Amino acid sequence: MTGVSFSYLMQKYYKVMLKQLSVFLILMCLYFGLKAQAVVHKDMRTVNWNLIGLRYEEQYKPLQWRSVFPKELKAINNKVIELPGYIIPTKVGNKFSTFMLSIVPIESCPFCGSGDVPSMVEVKMISPITWTDKAIKIRGKLIINDSGDTRSEFFLIDAIQL
Secondary structure, three states, X not given: OOOOXXXXXXXXXXXXXXXXXXXXXXXXXXXXHHHOXXXXXXXXXXHHHHHHOOOEEEEEEOOEEEEEOOHHHHOOOOOEEEEEEEEEXXXXXXXXXXXXXXXXXXXXXXXXXXXXXXXXXXXXXXXXXXXXXOOEEEEEEEEEOOOOOOOOOEEEEEEEXX
């Protein structure tokens, strides 16, 4: 041996390995950090979505609330309207006759956004459509469920995909 101790060589080896590991971890953090960024979706708000969004709740008894549908919203009740949006499945499968339509994609978690939960409409299609993560546009008759039961408050029935 030329006078270099084993412990000196091990220290050099560990320093090189530590540098390589640090570079690797930084690159991995950058890669996964950029990949984890939220996908920005197209704004789906239209006049009809804005009208649906007018629904609010009022307290009518202690700890009891009910939905209020302003007259501007009631004006489109039982009318054929068009809505763009994203399919939110309500059961397992790839083809759906009934689903929820949202202004935000399922990846954006429509139940955990900031502010209020975005409005959703329960859709009843004339014929099943295949699920997609892309925005769709549908036309159907809007029914406001103001009965106070636990079903959806908005239905789009006899709907077709445009």
